[in-house]
């Protein structure tokens with residue numbers, strides 16, 4: 001799960017002498033990062049090429065997240081800055097289009113236009129393939145400024161092949177939406193119902209990514225292990241079968257998938273972790289809480305014991321697998337004992353790295369209306385306690401690979417000259433003194449030292 005913001009500078013198409021510049025700022029999860037790349041692909045034929053800053057852009061897209069209140073605040077403060085920029089540009093005779101995409105667009109389309117009228121268009125995560133049409137309508141000065149339907153099939157069919165630089169490690173969305181309705185979560189409302197892309201389309205995209213230099217493919221979905229794609233002959237593929245087929249592509253060296261729901265970890269997928277060598281031994285399997293009563297109130301539809309059993313079964317098939325999870329503290333009604341049960345689950349499982357959040361009430365979700373909301377000070381204290389424990393586990397996981405020799409897939413240049421950065425099978429970033437020619441290759445690396453966020457090693 002990725003929760004920073006990244007600035008996407010789109011496909012470089014210098015040879016086409018593009019007339020217009022596009023700046024996309026991405027918030028939220030990896031699925032938004034994938035969508036941003038696809039929006040850039042979609043606008044490239046209209047003459048838009050990526051740029052590094054909003055200041056020199058002809059069009060700015062904010063690809064937004066709605067998951068917590070803080071995420072939405074960021075969107076409105078960025079819109080405040082863009083409004084000033086747009087005014088300044090207008091005074092010097094330049095028009096800058098501003099589009100709001102992503103989950104906040106889906107959830108608050110009308111409100112965005114009311115609060116920030118300078119926004120030219122609002123487009124939801126399942127309708128961004130209509131951006132070119134919206135831009136054309138805007139040029140004519142007519143028509144609807146919001147597109148927020150859920151025509152899931154239509155979107156993927158309407159998107160062009162990816163032209164953006166995919167990098168060594170590439171995202172590939174295979175499943176979208178969520179039918180789980182955890183009581184705290186907006187995703188089922190912003191992304192719509194679960195929908196899986198057909199396997200043939202995914203395989204074609206994976207082959208194309210590999211041909212463009214991708215060596216690792218990260219299969220994405222809000223509930224990726226609920227994947228059930230229907231092939232042309234009407235057979236339904238579970239995720240394990242899709243992984244197996246992608247593993248058959250020679251140039252794809254590594255496969256990962258995220259994010260999974262514990263309820264959808266079927267036997268085939270557990271088996272795949274033992275049987276498919278290219279499937280990496282790292283699994284993000286969010287549990288949210290270790291207390292059964294909280295899990296029930298969250299509508300997670302599994303108990304803490306179910307989750308422990310599941311972890312045990314996966315470890316049986318792949319003993320060295322590293323786990324990560326998401327946690328929410330301060331869910332309505334969470335007692336000290338409930339929170340202690342979460343800490344105990346963390347101690348029992350032993351995670352490599354995790355994300356943890358204070359519960360944030362989201363408008364329209366059932367938990368937001370619950371009576372027993374937890375005070376901010378209790379949430380802060382609990383988050384602090386949990387994060388200390390998680391950090392200690394993360395340090396232990398990094399220490400455990402010290403002095404070992406592990407395969408590293410090199411992804412990009414490091415910050416220092418002569419340094420390149422890659423990842424171990426367990427996802428630890430490793431900095432190594434090595435030639436750039438190794439980017440895109442896997443080499444054994446001896447892990448030698450720990451720094452704040454990564455490890456250092458040398459070619460073995």
Ligand code: SAH
Pocket residue numbers: 001029067068184185186187222223259260286288326327328357358359360361362
């Ligand atoms: N199915 C995806 C969901 C994306 S949301 C997944 O499980 O990764 C990512 C995480 O955000 C969730 O796992 C949850 O821990 C957190 N989250 C979602 N809604 C939240 C809320 N209202 N308050 C705090 N954290 C929340």
Ligand code: SF4
Pocket residue numbers: 178179180181182185186187188222223261
């Ligand atoms: Fe949200 Fe739950 Fe669906 Fe994940 S499974 S997206 S947490 S509703």
Ligand code: F3S
Pocket residue numbers: 027028029030031032064065066067102103186187190191222
């Ligand atoms: Fe955020 Fe939407 Fe992803 S709410 S976490 S961008 S699915």
